[in-house]
Amino acid sequence: MSESMWQPLLPSDLPFVDALADLVHITLQERPEVFAERLRLFPEGCKKLVLGSKIVGYGISHPWMTCSVPALDSMLESLPPSPNCIYVHDIVVSTDARGKGASQAYVQQIKSLATSMGIKYLALVSVYGTEVLWKRFGFKKFKSAMKELETYGPFAKYMILHI
Ligand SMILES: CC(C)(COP(=O)(O)OP(=O)(O)OC[C@H]1O[C@@H](n2cnc3c(N)ncnc32)[C@H](O)[C@@H]1OP(=O)(O)O)[C@@H](O)C(=O)NCCC(=O)NCCS
Numbered sequence: 001m002s003e004s005m006w007q008p009l010l011p012s013d014l015p016f017v018d019a020l021a022d023l024v025h026i027t028l029q030e031r032p033e034v035f036a037e038r039l040r041l042f043p044e045g046c047k048k049l050v051l052g053s054k055i056v057g058y059g060i061s062h063p064w065m066t067c068s069v070p071a072l073d074s075m076l077e078s079l080p081p082s083p084n085c086i087y088v089h090d091i092v093v094s095t096d097a098r099g100k101g102a103s104q105a106y107v108q109q110i111k112s113l114a115t116s117m118g119i120k121y122l123a124l125v126s127v128y129g130t131e132v133l134w135k136r137f138g139f140k141k142f143k144s145a146m147k148e149l150e151t152y153g154p155f156a157k158y159m160i161l162h163i
Pocket residue numbers: 024090091092093094097098099100101102103104105125126127128129130131132133
């Protein structure tokens with residue numbers, strides 16, 4: 001992580017985010033407007049990972065309610081007026097930048113952001129067997145009946161971190 005760093009995501013970065021998402025999320029595709037909407041609604045939670053002058057990752061998060069997940073590829077329209085969590089919508093680190101703690105650093109920044117907003121939980125949907133990784137950062141599996149979770153595939157797990 002010493003060479004790469006998280007920086008604010010800008011609207012002009014969105015084509016890179018879309019390209020990276022298309023490459024990584026073969027079975028879980030989302031429309032470009034989904035990322036664009038998150039950035040418009042909550043730029044504070046949207047970051048790019050930069051190595052040299054190259055974007056090698058992104059993280060997208062926004063305030064939300066626990067025990068609720070937006071369906072994959074859906075628009076939010078607006079943020080809840082009294083959110084109790086920050087929902088980590090997506091983190092991608094490209095293969096050449098993985099294993100250097102970048103995702104951990106992003107989660108740490110979102111934790112600090114939540115704290116500054118008086119929010120005590122982070123939540124996410126774990127896919128691709130990443131549950132072990134999120135557990136390491138303090139997330140725990142949380143069972144809650146949400147039909148939207150099915151849109152993330154049969155092995156998706158809802159997880160919450162209590163800050
Ligand atoms: C998951 C991801 C964001 C992790 O990024 P990262 O910056 O490499 O994460 P960190 O360096 O903080 O942690 C790396 C650790 O995560 C582990 N890890 C990464 N992907 C994993 C997976 N699918 N299942 C289990 N562990 C995984 C690595 O093995 C590594 O463990 P180690 O430290 O014991 O070697 C990155 O691998 C990625 O972009 N994957 C594809 C997209 C994805 O799965 N996004 C998350 C969806 S919930």
